[in-house]
Amino acid sequence: MTPLVLLALFALFIVVLLSKTVRIVPQARAGIVERFGKYKTSLPAGLNILVPFIDKVRYMIDLREQVVSFPPQPVITEDNLVVSIDTVIYFQVTDPVAATYEIANYIQAVEQLTMTTLRNIVGGMDLEETLTSRDAINSRLRGVLDEATGKWGIRVNRVELKGIDPPPSIKDSMEKQMRADRDKRAAILTAEGQRQSAILTAEGAKQSAILNAEGDRESQILRAQAEREAQILRAQGEGQAIQTVFQAIHDGQPDQSLLAYQYLQMMPKIAEGDANKVWVIPSEITKALEGLGSSIHEVAGIPRDATPRTRVDMGSTEPLLPASQDPELASTSKAVEDAIAEARNAANPGKSIPGEAGTADSGTADPGISDPGAPTGQ
Structure with a gap:
């Protein structure tokens, strides 16, 4: 049994010896080795051999960036x-030996240094500058640290x-200030919108009035034209029409019978007037009509057996332009006026128009016409 115990003890000693001799350091780590309580060396990442029971890994420093x-x-x-x-704070250990032996707890040291430096920086700023100058504070604080x-x-x-958190009362005041500023900007924008709307409405009304006036002017011009x-x-x-009637009279060669017949047709129309109180009928209608027809022919300047020597040229039947624009129309109108003047000059100025003698006023009748109530020679 004794050899077995010794063998077991020897195996255990070998295991302990290996554990004290071989040391594996992970990546981005650094081991601080002390020999008899004094700094000996720094172990890099990987497999490292130590002197057992003499060298000891005191600290394992993380070389990665820490937050x-x-x-x-x-x-x-x-x-x-x-x-x-x-x-x-974002920091990184660059010297494991200095981080181990120069300061006891570098995390606590960084915290206290950050707090004191921050109070020094912010103490020279007012609240509004503090809230709006984060980049400047970060830069100054990083430089000091x-x-x-x-x-x-x-x-x-x-x-x-x-985070920068002001007191609740300051928050309330800031919210009120922000709300008032937004209300101010909203009121300004609303006023500008109303102003632009009024300007556009006025310009639209102006353009509408101008267009309406131009339309009225054009319509009046077109109606006048x-x-x-x-x-x-x-x-x-x-x-x-006057030329056509005048030409038809010349071409038809009217006689006394036709004129008398036309006079008889006109007599009822003469009697239709409200002002005609008395209607006189000639006693000898045959002689009166013959004399009347003769008078009409003589007044109109149309001889009994004569025909117009010169035929009046009627011209085109299309609508003519004013005389100032058509010289032919001016000459034709002048010819018609001359013909009418000659016809009037040829008439007997001593005789009156039969249409005027056929109407009596206040009981007075033409000498050739007798009262229908009086006895005739027959």
Whole structure:
């Protein structure tokens, strides 16, 4: 049994010896080796051989970048307002020996240094500047920390202000100020919108009035032109009708019987007037009609057995333009006026028109016409 015990003890000793001799360091780590309580060397990552029972790995330092978030710290601003500021520090150990032997707890040291530096920086700013100058605070704080922690073997990469919380009363005042500012901007925008709307409405009304006035002017011009052309066409039509009737009278060669018949047809129309109180019928209607027909022929300038020596040229039956625009129309109108004047000059000026003698006023009758109530010669 004794050899077996000895063998077991020897195996155990070998295992312990190997554990004390061989040491594996993970990647991005550094081991601090002490020999008899004094710094001996730093173990790199990988397999390392130590002197058993003499060398000892005292600390294992993490060389990766570390992130530490510190709790909110009360800071007084220049305008005597207390704000709570949360900070986040990004740092990395560059010298494991200095981080181990130059300072006891570098995490706590960085926290206290951050708090004191932050109070110093923010103490020279008012609240509004503090809230709007985070980049400046981060830059100044990082510079101070990096300079102070350099001898500790620590490099501060970034410093961030995670939160700046003013007192509740200040928050309420800031919200009211922000709300008032937004209400002001909303009122300004509303007023500008109403102004632009009024300007556009006025410009639209102006353009509408101008267009309406131009439309009215154009319509009045067109109506005046249409009325003028209508009057010209009516005048041309009346002139054409007069020429046609005048030519028909010359071509038809009217006699006394026709004129007497026309007079008889006109007598009822003469009697239709309300002002005609007395209607006189000639006693000898045959002689009266013969004399009347003779008078009409003589007054009209139409001889009993004569025909017009010269036929009047009627011209085109199309509507004519005014005389000022058509020279042929002017000459034709002049010819018609000359013919009518000659016919009137040829008439006997001593005789009256039968139409005027056929109407009696206040019981007076023409000498050739007798009262229908009086006895005739027959």
